[in-house]
Amino acid sequence: MTELLVGPADKTVTITVQQRTWKAPADTFRALVPIDLPTVFRPVPPFPGITLVANQTGPWDHVGARRNPRFDDGSQADEELTEYTDGHSFAYELTNFTNVLSRLAAGVRGEFNVNPDGPGTLIRWAYEFKPLPGRRWILAGPFAPLWRRYMVAALDRCVTVIEAGAEPPAGLTPSATSERS
Numbered sequence: 001m002t003e004l005l006v007g008p009a010d011k012t013v014t015i016t017v018q019q020r021t022w023k024a025p026a027d028t029f030r031a032l033v034p035i036d037l038p039t040v041f042r043p044v045p046p047f048p049g050i051t052l053v054a055n056q057t058g059p060w061d062h063v064g065a066r067r068n069p070r071f072d073d074g075s076q077a078d079e080e081l082t083e084y085t086d087g088h089s090f091a092y093e094l095t096n097f098t099n100v101l102s103r104l105a106a107g108v109r110g111e112f113n114v115n116p117d118g119p120g121t122l123i124r125w126a127y128e129f130k131p132l133p134g135r136r137w138i139l140a141g142p143f144a145p146l147w148r149r150y151m152v153a154a155l156d157r158c159v160t161v162i163e164a165g166a167e168p169p170a171g172l173t174p175s176a177t178s179e180r181s
Helices: 025-032 136-163
Strands: 013-021 050-054 066-071 078-085 089-095 105-117 120-131
Touching: 013 136, 025 105, 025 120, 025 136, 120 136
Parallel strands: none
Antiparallel strands: 013 120, 050 066, 066 078, 078 089, 089 105, 105 120
């Protein structure tokens, strides 16, 4: 395995969002891991959406899997799965951005956690930026609320995909179990 992007001494900028679904954790995880990135990562100005995924090395279910998300502004990044605990969590790193992020961060560590929550699941998604020297204030300041809005929209669409094609148990509705944090 390659050296991890973020280490204990790094002063990162972390943005975390979470949302609930009425689906069971195992079902949520099975739908979330292979989710179609262009379906859930749509443009939220000023950030581009993902138009396609290129060069995927195989299923997104093991450490070392790689792919290249390509964005609708013509840019791309390298993505590698760095942690995978079946049914519970996975983490990935994004590096070599060809857009404005290349001037702000050395890369990003993303992590999804799927946790039991009553009759459903709590999905927690963290994005940890490793700032370039002198750029932390930009990521922690004006950038953070814009990126959080992008993440909330993407996680909303993830839950829509996860819950698609099934009915919630009696007494539960998607609106009754969804939460943005």
